[in-house]
Amino acid sequence: MATAGSDNIMSRFLNRKYETLEPYTPGEQPKVLDLIKLNTNENPYGPSPEVLKVINEEEVGRLQLYSDPEAAELVEAIAENFGVSREQVAVGNGSDEILAFCFMAFQPENGKVYFPDPSYGFYKVYGDVFKADRHPVPLNGNLEIVPEDYKNLDGTIIIANPNAPTGIALETGVIEEIIKSNPDNLVIIDEAYVDFGAKSCVPFIDKYDNILVIQTFSKSRSLAGSRVGFALGNKELIADINRIKFSFNPYNLDRLAIRAAAAAMRDDAYFQMTRRQIMETREYTVREMEALGFEVLPSKANFIFARNSRIAGKDYFEGLREKNILVRYFGKKPIEDYVRITIGKREDMEALLSATKELLERQ
Amino acid sequence: MATAGSDNIMSRFLNRKYETLEPYTPGEQPKVLDLIKLNTNENPYGPSPEVLKVINEEEVGRLQLYSDPEAAELVEAIAENFGVSREQVAVGNGSDEILAFCFMAFQPENGKVYFPDPSYGFYKVYGDVFKADRHPVPLNGNLEIVPEDYKNLDGTIIIANPNAPTGIALETGVIEEIIKSNPDNLVIIDEAYVDFGAKSCVPFIDKYDNILVIQTFSKSRSLAGSRVGFALGNKELIADINRIKFSFNPYNLDRLAIRAAAAAMRDDAYFQMTRRQIMETREYTVREMEALGFEVLPSKANFIFARNSRIAGKDYFEGLREKNILVRYFGKKPIEDYVRITIGKREDMEALLSATKELLERQ
Numbered sequence: 001m002a003t004a005g006s007d008n009i010m011s012r013f014l015n016r017k018y019e020t021l022e023p024y025t026p027g028e029q030p031k032v033l034d035l036i037k038l039n040t041n042e043n044p045y046g047p048s049p050e051v052l053k054v055i056n057e058e059e060v061g062r063l064q065l066y067s068d069p070e071a072a073e074l075v076e077a078i079a080e081n082f083g084v085s086r087e088q089v090a091v092g093n094g095s096d097e098i099l100a101f102c103f104m105a106f107q108p109e110n111g112k113v114y115f116p117d118p119s120y121g122f123y124k125v126y127g128d129v130f131k132a133d134r135h136p137v138p139l140n141g142n143l144e145i146v147p148e149d150y151k152n153l154d155g156t157i158i159i160a161n162p163n164a165p166t167g168i169a170l171e172t173g174v175i176e177e178i179i180k181s182n183p184d185n186l187v188i189i190d191e192a193y194v195d196f197g198a199k200s201c202v203p204f205i206d207k208y209d210n211i212l213v214i215q216t217f218s219k220s221r222s223l224a225g226s227r228v229g230f231a232l233g234n235k236e237l238i239a240d241i242n243r244i245k246f247s248f249n250p251y252n253l254d255r256l257a258i259r260a261a262a263a264a265m266r267d268d269a270y271f272q273m274t275r276r277q278i279m280e281t282r283e284y285t286v287r288e289m290e291a292l293g294f295e296v297l298p299s300k301a302n303f304i305f306a307r308n309s310r311i312a313g314k315d316y317f318e319g320l321r322e323k324n325i326l327v328r329y330f331g332k333k334p335i336e337d338y339v340r341i342t343i344g345k346r347e348d349m350e351a352l353l354s355a356t357k358e359l360l361e362r363q
Numbered sequence: 364m365a366t367a368g369s370d371n372i373m374s375r376f377l378n379r380k381y382e383t384l385e386p387y388t389p390g391e392q393p394k395v396l397d398l399i400k401l402n403t404n405e406n407p408y409g410p411s412p413e414v415l416k417v418i419n420e421e422e423v424g425r426l427q428l429y430s431d432p433e434a435a436e437l438v439e440a441i442a443e444n445f446g447v448s449r450e451q452v453a454v455g456n457g458s459d460e461i462l463a464f465c466f467m468a469f470q471p472e473n474g475k476v477y478f479p480d481p482s483y484g485f486y487k488v489y490g491d492v493f494k495a496d497r498h499p500v501p502l503n504g505n506l507e508i509v510p511e512d513y514k515n516l517d518g519t520i521i522i523a524n525p526n527a528p529t530g531i532a533l534e535t536g537v538i539e540e541i542i543k544s545n546p547d548n549l550v551i552i553d554e555a556y557v558d559f560g561a562k563s564c565v566p567f568i569d570k571y572d573n574i575l576v577i578q579t580f581s582k583s584r585s586l587a588g589s590r591v592g593f594a595l596g597n598k599e600l601i602a603d604i605n606r607i608k609f610s611f612n613p614y615n616l617d618r619l620a621i622r623a624a625a626a627a628m629r630d631d632a633y634f635q636m637t638r639r640q641i642m643e644t645r646e647y648t649v650r651e652m653e654a655l656g657f658e659v660l661p662s663k664a665n666f667i668f669a670r671n672s673r674i675a676g677k678d679y680f681e682g683l684r685e686k687n688i689l690v691r692y693f694g695k696k697p698i699e700d701y702v703r704i705t706i707g708k709r710e711d712m713e714a715l716l717s718a719t720k721e722l723l724e725r726q
Contacts, residue, residue, distance in 0.1 A: 023609030246386030
């Protein structure tokens with residue numbers, strides 16, 4: 001099947017403004033399951049046992065009924081977890097949809113939007129879709145975000161914290177300075193990976209009216225397959241997002257996704273156990289990779305970003321692929337030497353390390 | 364919890380163009396389950412037993428993995444069912460999302476869009492969101508679409524067939540004339556209710572390059588709670604929709620929704636049995652309602668639209684509500700005398716008829 005964007009088929013009815021639109025390229029989702037899949041930052045642990053309890057035959061047998069467009073059960077579970085009010089929570093069909101709704105709600109056409117480069121590739125695509133004036137802000141030579149670059153700007157600011165694909169996190173105090181120096185700009189902090197060692201900016205949502213925090217169930221909550229993301233902010237910003245949601249796709253979350261995500265959010269013990277395990281495995285992997293001569297960026301995410309002068313990024317990626325290990329390679333400057341490796345279970349990383357040793361010996 | 368649109372909370376960051384946007388008002392989704400719910404055109408029969416088979420513990424236990432952004436299993440099941448190629452099928456998070464993507468892809472800002480009035484309320488909202496020049500085309504005195512009104516136009520055309528909330532269907536030959544007389548306009552036929560007695564326009568997608576057919580799993584496939592809709596058209600139009608999807612929310616369908624919908628689509632026997640049962644119950648209900656003095660529009664949908672000079676639409680709606688029967692009342696001209704009643708199981712309709720008799724006796 002043709003992937004969108006892999007060719008240039010279009011109809012004579014397509015809006016002219018989208019003729020050159022380049023869609024986001026998702027990480028490969030192989031149909032076979034016997035690969036070691038370390039390419040899309042999925043959690044190596046399955047969903048909470050509580051999720052398995054709530055998605056039962058009785059619940060599936062009610063799928064002829066619409067889902068709750070307010071997703072009240074889920075909004076309540078999220079609000080309770082973060083100690084915020086329900087009016088401070090908006091939910092979406094993945095954090096991608098929440099980001100898209102934010103662009104619709106807050107990004108004026110031709111208005112400026114600033115985001116790190118490299119970062120999550122979708123920020124550029126959204127800028128393109130919504131005809132924003134995109135300002136990618138280059139990372140420094142160490143692939144770090146330079147906080148000063150985001151002070152006193154004149155447009156929307158989006159920062160992934162930790163950043164992707166580097167895994168490097170900013171201190172929340174540094175982000176607070178960015179928020180304070182941009183009182184007339186909306187600052188969106190994308191915390192997709194925050195639960196693996198960074199600090200969250202959620203406490204700022206009661207203090208500042210120009211910050212939105214976006215999180216997802218896809219990484220630390222083991223529910224990438226349920227497509228649930230959420231935004232936390234003051235109630236006016238949340239009302240804006242919901243205004244778009246209810247004008248675009250009110251029933252954006254299905255019955256099973258709402259139930260699964262609510263159950264996952266309430267199971268804090270499982271969440272704590274699995275994220276700690278992933279952080280431990282990450283530290284182990286970093287040590288071993290460094291012992292093999294890799295330079296590994298200091299990651300607070302469930303992935304590492306690494307390079308080795310003994311093997312080109314592309315060769316390493318392709319070599320692993322031949323050994324049935326999938327990692328992510330971006331192949332563009334300034335990160336063309338690096339590969340991004342998701343932290344799996346300990347045994348996945350042992351397999352990665354052993355394959356890596358073999359590849360290095362061949363060089 | 365505040366419903367979006369129920370108040371006018373907004374932030375100072377909201378795009379000015381959305382300040383007056385009025386979101387769609389979904390039918391009430393009560394949290395209690397002991398009501399007779401005939402207000403949102405849900406199927407009274409549960410999902411196919413095949414759906415219960417595929418949403419099993421093993422499948423739920425894989426929810427940490429992303430869904431297939433191509434939704435290949437589902438696209439294939441749909442293509443096979445309709446005898447079209449996979450490149451002629453686009454899937455979305457409900458037909459609402461598909462419609463939203465169509466507006467994004469095909470509706471130029473300030474370009475004209477024509478749709479019947481009354482019809483599905485979301486066409487107006489999408490026109491508003493995407494800043495189209497909206498041209499609602501009034502129905503005639505019998506609440507019918509007048510085909511001549513749609514000939515030789517100068518903008519996008521959207522027709523629900525059967526129309527909502529009337530249930531009245533157009534012959535496909537009549538729609539073909541509309542398509543032929545609008546060679547430079549896209550004609551979107553929304554077939555949400557087509558499986559209850561009307562004919563589909565899908566055969567036209569190979570013949571004309573200006574028609575898109577939209578269908579849903581929410582009604583005849585008993586999966587409103589899974590949020591799956593799809594578009595059928597020539598491969599260029601489908602590529603356009605996917606270009607938007609992959610630039611907005613590539614993983615718009617979750618793992619369980621893909622599996623459930625594919626299983627439902629493959630179970631043709633269950634589909635045929637349940638839709639026939641609903642049509643039979645509809646004919647029974649119409650006869651009984653007419654015997655009670657109701658005027659019932661000729662419905663080819665899983666609902667009927669009815670009025671009775673002995674009781675005002677609003678009083679009938681509220682009277683039923685007191686008896687724990689939910690129907691839909693729109694309360695606006697020219698349909699303020701009517702209520703829309705979803706066809707449930709035979710016993711639901713018997714309860715409705717008996718409640719109706721009591722209410723009429725009170726008048």
